[in-house]
Amino acid sequence: MTAIAAIVAGDIIETGDAPISIINPANEELIVELPEADADTVDRAVAAARRSFDEGVWRTMPVEKRQAILRKCGDVIDAAVDRLADIECSNTGIPLSQIGTRQVSRAAENFRFFADYIGQNVGELYEQNPDYLTMVRREPVGVAALISPWNSPIALGSMKIASSIAFGNSCVLKPSEQAPLGISLLVSLLGDAGIPEGVVNLVNGRGMTTGDRLIRNPDVNVVTFTGGTETGRIIMRTAGEHLKPATVELGGKSANIIFDDADFEQALDGALLGIFSNNGQQCLAGSRILVQRGIAKRFVEAFIARAEAIRIGDPRDPATELGPLVSQRHMQHVMSFVPDAGSADRVLTGGRRMPGFDKGYYFEPTLVETTNDSRIAQEEIFGPFAAFIVFDTDEEAYHIANQSRFGLVSYVWSQSIARIMEAQERIEASIVWCNTPMMRELRAPFGGYKDSGVGADGGKACEAFYTRQKTVSIPRRPLTLRKLGLAN
Template sequence: MTQTAANPNHDLARQLRQSRLSGGLQHFIGGQWSDSHGGETFETHSPVDNAVLTTVASGDATDIDRAARAAHDAFQMWREVSGQERRKILHRVADLIEARAQEIAVLESIDTGQAIRFMKSAATRGAENFRFFADRAPSAADGQSLPAPGFLNYTLRQPIGPVGVITPWNTPFMLSTWKIAPALAAGCTVVHKPAEWSPVTATLLAEILDEAGLPKGVHNLVHGFGESAGKALTEHPLIKAVAFVGETTTGSHIMRQGADTLKRVHFELGGKNPVVVFDDADLERALDAVVFMIYSLNGERCTSSSRVLIQDGIYDEFTAYIAERAQNIRVGDPLDPEIEIGPLVHPRHFEKVMGYFDQATKEGATIAAGGERVGQEGNFVSPTLFTGARNDMRIAQEEIFGPVLTAIPFADEADALALANDVQYGLAGYLWTNDLTRAHRFAQALEAGMVWVNSENVRHLPTPFGGVKNSGIGRDGGDYSFDFYMETKNIAISLGTHKTAKLGVGQPQPHKDRADQRLAE
């Protein structure tokens, strides 16, 4: 493991541990910081050495109920706040995020183990998310004019109500802003339950939202475990929708838990995303993208390209290049700006990832790079490449969610497409080829919610983000987010020219005079 010299990030980390973490983390409910109703707490640990970082209030159904009621009460006011005023508040949030970006990045690194070089951009992305949806707040309610004979139909959108947001432990600050910003812009109120493995920056986000002038109760934060706080949130009758990012099995539990109250759900779940490299591709650029999309962010990202499908003729050469690059990746202290991979988030996840190394060799794959622990403490894993793999192996089918890449050869386009689609997931796909016709044909046939051609994952915020199959339900981004957080209402205005069928007027009487007949009509 790379050893690091003293750097300013260590000094800031020490200051933040003393000033922010020494007293523990509380809930934020109805505009007030509070301990759990029953006083329960849990500990969160540093992935670098698994030492205790701080204690965290552990919420239960009572705490969730308080937060849901605060969100419900605040919704009656927040829904009436103009889009222009919501825009101002959310822009202030973005300003404060930018002002505290270094603090956010350091806290995120020490809490999750993510390299500081990526967490700086994650904080910036959080500010971008708030600015993007802030600018759309004034038009969030806009609909369409749909005239018909005798009627003017028009649509409008209205906020659905209090929503639950359950966020994951990988890049938690950025992903929290990705969910919370559109909910607030739409006029919804929020109860946020962050992952128990990385709760620190959720507290900072709550502070920022409060400082920006968000009215009390519009945003509420309850820490806790999925089986207690999470379950209570997904079952609470005042919560109208749940947005969740995380593991597919958990998404199934949330759907069941919300069934009795007919909750709307939005899920961004797991992935086993293919990157397909044809022999006519720009191989140098493809190599950069393949290495970046699996080994950056410790491999702990839903859109990572964790299966690389390589055409037969270039398989050996291309995998040799990947192995060389993987062996040169710098692993170590996540606060060191030179480090590329830090420790995995939690010992349980570390053990899960390590377990795939023996599994790979049992199934007949070769460990061409990595496949071992790095150092004697903490959750450090070497960047790993499996070669000689088949698509029916567990390493090719299951989401490992670490810096682990499985390389599979293919013969032709039909073979590549069959392999790419032969998994339960369908979040993202990546395609490298200089054949324009094939690029379109393959991208359209790939079972994935998002496809990048000759590129790594480069997000454009107005575009839809989400998956198919076991990778999720619904889409984020642009107006797609408002489709989830808002109800579309149609209003039909009669122009007075249509005729309504008559019932209950009896048989017509021929001897009635014209006045009576007109009255009857």
């Protein structure tokens, strides 16, 4: 496998600074030593993006032609689904069956969605003033720095690329150094769709070096990041020092509220999907499972039985439902939340490194009974590890759900429309999924409240971030102006 430090204006750069070891989490074997893009390479990538923007080949291209190229990007991704899924599986440990059908297909859809969107967006016209027509246009901002996460690299990285370039910008993407291989391959393929050179560039490396250099480059106009909350604070601070707008989609500790009148089987299926999909490594996981007391015993028994039956193993096996965690370091982080024998928190199932594997970062599906003020319920674990909390009244459920520094998503299960409507008003989260596991409506904003982020993705949200407003006023008829400096 070719080690790529950067892709700059279509050129692949294979040399760089201190190499980063990319490990297959399923077998702990070295996949490749990835060279880190040095400062000169980062600056070169930004310069290529700036040059492509200033020359205007992409931003001045007729919308219909830009749409056709974006749709072609989707076709190119579809044609490479097996290659992309294979490398993503090796790099992340996500089951191969989930990558092809969910993440790679989502990447293709991202480009097609924004192709459709830019064909429908409109400006504004104000006619109230009898002497003037005033129109508001939107123009691309310039060069976007895109920093994508390791948990869904292809799906989330492609969202950043598609949304930024659709409006005429150029970009430089820095993937997470833990899982850069799939999205690096995707970027290398986009030239086949007809995107002009320099519009999409990529630099690989660590956040504290490559990422920091990218954000600070004066030719970068906006910054977007998806990842951990503490890193998000650093990025916001750095971008703010240079007066650069930034959006950050960060962590979550989402409440999954199951009322006693819920469709039991649907809620059970949804709770399992909400915490164990993507190997449990997702910011929108329903990691706090709140169950009303009347059904709590039955629900927990059913949840445990299903969790213990989840098929764990080689992510390339079509039968596998849960693969390994992404790295040894992350597995140690997840294991640090397992309560000791004398703890008030009680392990109901799991809580161990999965037995039977000589290699690989496999961790058992875990459920711990706890209270909402515990570390397990308040900190993001980011693994197949759920906190189980019993509540009595609806009011108590809302109080527990909102007692969190995070506010990304929430789930509500009830067959009462009145209860659903009350819940969606009372819960302090940016997204509330009612009687459904996670779904994504690309037209709607996806972001977070509180420590879960600033700004959002989605059609209008991305248009607002990746474009800037220009107000143009034109007289309706010749004006009679005051004549300064003329004698009476």
